[in-house]
Amino acid sequence: MVSAVGTMPGLRERKKAATRQALHEAAMRLAVEHGLEQVTVEAIADLAGVSRRTFSNYFAGKEDALLYGDEERLRTLVDAFAVRPPDEPSWTALRHAFDDLYSRLGRSPDPEWAQRVRLVKKHPSLLGRQMANYATTEQRLAELIGQRDGTSPGSTRPRIMAAAFLHGIRIASTLWVEEQPPRPFEEIAHEVMDELARPFH
Amino acid sequence: MVSAVGTMPGLRERKKAATRQALHEAAMRLAVEHGLEQVTVEAIADLAGVSRRTFSNYFAGKEDALLYGDEERLRTLVDAFAVRPPDEPSWTALRHAFDDLYSRLGRSPDPEWAQRVRLVKKHPSLLGRQMANYATTEQRLAELIGQRDGTSPGSTRPRIMAAAFLHGIRIASTLWVEEQPPRPFEEIAHEVMDELARPFH
DNA sequence: TGTGAAGTTGCTCATTGGGTAAATTTGCCC
DNA sequence: GGGCAAATTTACCCAATGAGCAACTTCACA
Numbered sequence: 001m002v003s004a005v006g007t008m009p010g011l012r013e014r015k016k017a018a019t020r021q022a023l024h025e026a027a028m029r030l031a032v033e034h035g036l037e038q039v040t041v042e043a044i045a046d047l048a049g050v051s052r053r054t055f056s057n058y059f060a061g062k063e064d065a066l067l068y069g070d071e072e073r074l075r076t077l078v079d080a081f082a083v084r085p086p087d088e089p090s091w092t093a094l095r096h097a098f099d100d101l102y103s104r105l106g107r108s109p110d111p112e113w114a115q116r117v118r119l120v121k122k123h124p125s126l127l128g129r130q131m132a133n134y135a136t137t138e139q140r141l142a143e144l145i146g147q148r149d150g151t152s153p154g155s156t157r158p159r160i161m162a163a164a165f166l167h168g169i170r171i172a173s174t175l176w177v178e179e180q181p182p183r184p185f186e187e188i189a190h191e192v193m194d195e196l197a198r199p200f201h
Numbered sequence: 202m203v204s205a206v207g208t209m210p211g212l213r214e215r216k217k218a219a220t221r222q223a224l225h226e227a228a229m230r231l232a233v234e235h236g237l238e239q240v241t242v243e244a245i246a247d248l249a250g251v252s253r254r255t256f257s258n259y260f261a262g263k264e265d266a267l268l269y270g271d272e273e274r275l276r277t278l279v280d281a282f283a284v285r286p287p288d289e290p291s292w293t294a295l296r297h298a299f300d301d302l303y304s305r306l307g308r309s310p311d312p313e314w315a316q317r318v319r320l321v322k323k324h325p326s327l328l329g330r331q332m333a334n335y336a337t338t339e340q341r342l343a344e345l346i347g348q349r350d351g352t353s354p355g356s357t358r359p360r361i362m363a364a365a366f367l368h369g370i371r372i373a374s375t376l377w378v379e380e381q382p383p384r385p386f387e388e389i390a391h392e393v394m395d396e397l398a399r400p401f402h
Numbered sequence: 403t404g405t406g407a408a409g410t411t412g413c414t415c416a417t418t419g420g421g422t423a424a425a426t427t428t429g430c431c432c
Numbered sequence: 433g434g435g436c437a438a439a440t441t442t443a444c445c446c447a448a449t450g451a452g453c454a455a456c457t458t459c460a461c462a
Contacts, residue, residue: 012408012459040448051411056450091401124333131332132325154379156389159372160396167364175357188357195361197400200292213428213439241417252442257419 020058020068022048027065032115036062036123063129069116070130074137074166077101082144090145090158094165095193103186117177134170138162168192221259221269223249228266233316237263237324264330270317271331275338275367278302283345291346291359295366296394304387318378335371339363369393 009017026047030039041062045055059065080100084093120126138159145158172189179188210218227248231240242263246256260266281301285294321327339360346352346359373390380389 010460015459016409041450042448052449053411053413053451054409057409060450089402124337127336128329128333131336132329135328135332136325154376156372156376156393156396159376160369160393161401163368163372164365164397164401167368168361171357171360171364175355175360178355192357192361195357196365199398199400200362200365201290211429216428217440242419243417253418254420254443255441258441261419 019048019050019054023050023055023058023065024068027062028069028112028115031062031066031119036066036119036126061129063126066116066119066126067129067133069110069112071133073110073113074133077169078137078141078144081141086148090148090161091165093148094145094161098169098189098193099186102189113173114177117173121174121177134166138166141166164196165193168196220249220251220255224251224256224259224266225269228263229270229313229316232263232267232320237267237320237327262330264327267317267320267327268330268334270311270313272334274311274314275334278370279338279342279345282342287349291349291362292366294349295346295362299370299390299394300387303390314374315378318374322375322378335367339367342367365397366394369397 023044026044027039030043030047039062041055042052044062044065045052048055055065059068077097080097081094084097088096120130139162141162142158145161146153146155149158151157169189169192172185172192175192176183176185176188224245227245228240231244231248240263242256243253245263245266246253249256256266260269278298281298282295285298289297321331340363342363343359346362347354347356350359352358370390370393373386373393376393377384377386377389
């Protein structure tokens with residue numbers, strides 16, 4: 001067999017990733033075309049070429065399937081933060097991780113992403129799942145920040161920083177799809193981050 | 202009839218509020234006793250003395266019934282902010298509104314509240330709904346802040362302040378139920394708010 | 403190539419959310 | 433008090449869902 005070099009995950013893992021991605025894309029297509037409420041799990045599974053039962057093996061519901069892209073985006077961001085040089089202060093490392101992912105990626109970070117943000121705005125059920133993603137990500141990120149800064153576990157500082165950063169990104173993305181005329185995402189995000197640095201009064 | 206004085210909302214409205222409250226309390230009792238997953242909508246309706254269909258007229262699901270208390274708490278907080286003197290800067294007004302509701306209420310702001318926070322920590326489905334509540338509240342609060350500060354609509358500043366304040370409260374409440382030994386809630390909340398004022402680095 | 407593990411599928415069932423229409427309760431005017 | 437209109441509850445219903453189970457298929461690894 002022509003084995004690929006390095007850490008190719010094996011056929012099994014690749015197939016799983018493929019069906020997961022297929023289900024996600026099917027959910028997106030159908031939701032954009034017909035609106036979320038009109039989309040059944042069965043239709044998604046059909047379009048992805050698997051059974052309804054298999055859908056349940058991958059996602060807890062159509063909302064999860066739809067937001068899988070967001071989940072990945074957040075995971076990537078956290079990973080990028082985790083590998084920043086350890087001598088960087090956390091907030092700097094967060095902003096650098098963000099810049100690495102978005103600013104360098106050019107203007108439109110992800111063509112589907114804007115659609116997803118718009119879908120979330122329309123459907124409250126999506127909002128819940130998305131916010132839940134942010135909350136769990138906040139947890140993981142806070143732990144990483146705590147390790148980096150060497151603060152005692154249970155300290156409030158890392159949690160607040162994690163929340164501020166993530167919800168800053170969230171707010172920036174909603175502003176991004178609202179703003180008229182449109183501005184590039186990273187510009188808005190930077191503005192939000194700077195705003196966070198300024199004290200409230 | 203012995204009509205009550207003042208702005209009594211009428212029997213119809215009072216009964217609606219009563220059943221809503223009854224459903225909420227029934228959901229709480231059952232969730233605390235048996236765990237959220239074991240609780241069916243039918244059981245909640247039974248305990249509240251209404252039909253399953255009536256439950257649906259009040260809440261979209263058991264999570265909503267459970268988090269009704271949180272929804273009210275947030276509504277009260279926003280209302281308290283709205284009636285602060287208009288010359289106060291928004292951040293000051295937010296903190297004063299908070300103090301009015303919590304500090305003056307004595308040590309334990311709500312005996313059920315801690316239970317709810319714990320339930321949300323255990324069940325991800327609750328986390329989603331709760332975060333959705335925060336997101337919609339964030340929207341309303343941002344509008345009020347924008348009006349008070351006279352910023353142009355669509356400005357980023359009010360949204361960020363609303364998010365910072367609300368998620369500050371959210372983080373404070375999770376810390377509150379975690380912390381060992383326990384500290385009063387408003388102390389933790391103040392600490393979090395102060396932390397938010399300090400710039401990140 | 404064989405053997406066990408992992409993944410898929412069809413079947414099934416309890417639960418759910420909501421449409422509809424009948425029945426009941428409340429508000430209000432006489 | 434009686435009666436009518438509007439609001440609310442309820443019973444009945446159905447499509448959709450999430451998940452347990454057992455058979456079947458595919459993959460990994462020796």
